[in-house]
Amino acid sequence: MSTVLGIGLIIIGLAIVFAILYKKSVIDKKISELNSLEDEITKSKLKAEEIIKDAERSATARGKEIELKAKENAYVIKEEAEKEIKNAKNDLIQKELRLTKKEETLDNKIEKLEIKRQELEKTTEELEVRREEIEAIRTQQETELERISGLSKNEAKEILIAKLRDDLTHETAIAIREFEGKLEDEKDRISRRILSTAIGKASADYVADATVSVVNLPNDEMKGRIIGREGRNIRAIEALTGVDIIIDDTPEAVVLSSFDGVKREIARLAIEKLITDGRIHPGKIEEVVNKAKKDIEKEIVDAGEEALIELGIPAMHPEIIKTLGRLKFRTSYGQNVLTHSIEVAKLAANLAAEIGADTELAKRAGLLHDVGKVLDSDIEASHAIIGGEFLKKFGEKPEVLNAVMAHHNEVEFETVEAIIVQAADAVSASRPGARRETLTAYLKRLESLEEIANSFQGVESSFAIQAGRELRIIVNPEAMTDDEATKMARDVAKKIEDSMQYPGQIKVTIVRETRAIEFAK
Structure with a gap:
């Protein structure tokens, strides 16, 4: 029993010894690692100091280079500014020269104008003298004309104005008639254009039907x-x-x-x-x-x-x-x-x-x-x-x-x-073709138109044309004047309106033609 206990104690002691030895070896290893880490840190510090020194040296060199370039740029700018100032001075000198020349030119012109003004004043005085002479001659002539014509100045003026007024009235009447003729032609032309345009744009078919x-x-x-x-x-x-x-x-x-x-x-x-x-x-x-x-x-x-x-x-x-x-x-x-x-x-x-x-x-x-x-x-x-x-x-x-x-x-x-x-x-x-009539009514209307025309005195012949939409009347030029023909056209149209019924309108045309015939033998 005691032997076994002693062996156990020995074994425990040996285990403790081994554990102590193992711990010691581990601690020694850690210490060595720490030493090597300190060496690396030291080396890093040294390397960093070298890098910092290199950077300082580089920065110093770069600063000097920048300063040198700045001085060069300042010199260039200064030269350009001096050049511009010199050019500006030259321009001012040229402008002053031109202004000086202009002033001299203006002075010359002013002198010439003054000379002309004096000449004009002299001419004006001469013209005034001449005007007075002409006025005196005109007065003398008027007096002589009044003596010769036996008319006073106002009477002669009234006669001239009256003659001028008559001439102007005649010319005005002629101009008015010409204008009225042109106006009628233009009015007819515009009316025809408007109507033809409107009719051309509106074309419609008709459905002809009866009762x-x-x-x-x-x-x-x-x-x-x-x-x-x-x-x-x-x-x-x-x-x-x-x-x-x-x-x-x-x-x-x-x-x-x-x-x-x-x-x-x-x-x-x-x-x-x-x-x-x-x-x-x-x-x-x-x-x-x-x-x-x-x-x-x-x-x-x-x-x-x-x-x-x-x-x-x-x-x-x-x-x-x-x-x-x-x-x-x-x-x-x-x-x-x-x-x-x-x-x-x-x-x-x-x-x-x-x-x-x-x-x-x-x-x-x-x-x-x-x-x-x-x-x-x-x-x-x-x-x-x-x-x-x-x-x-x-x-x-x-x-x-x-x-x-x-x-x-x-x-x-x-x-x-x-x-x-x-x-x-x-x-x-x-318009032609728009409406239809029976044949009997159509013929009756044509006959009635011609009968109305022939009932007037001086008519030689009459013709209902354009499908009964125009009545053309030939009259005797010796028995009727132009004014009477105009009045007859109005009377015929009035009689047609009063005595007939018809669609649309009927145009009445009076033809009065005078022919002069002669034979060359």
């Missing part, structure tokens, strides 16, 4: 079905549409007659639908006619809106648009009234643009000017007045109302646009 419409049938048997048993079908159609149906020997066709284009179109559309459907009896007729009326009402509104879109006019009251669309089914002398109204609007806008008037106002009034033609009114007045009263109800501007009501001279013109609308209406209605 009848023709409905084509698939066969002649359909005529009997349209008539119906004891005529009940045809009576129902006529009663519902207000149109006369003419069934004659014309093969595969019936004729619809009515002065109301809307009613005639409703009847035509209804009969075509009945023919297509095949069922024709009073009940079906009423149904189809009512549907045709709705279709036509829609077509009327569409026609009015299309006219506004075509002309670029802002929206109007629905009732005005509807009434405007009804013009599509109205004709005047074969001219479709809606197409005519659109053309008048275009012509009015172009004419207004040419002379600087309100184009939008002229266009709107031109489109609406004939709206009264499709209105039923209790007022006993023309379509212009009826149309103006109708438009007034729906808030149209007073300028538009005046243009509509004045386009047939029934009220006074208040704006230049109203006059333009009247001119555009006349151009659209009267």
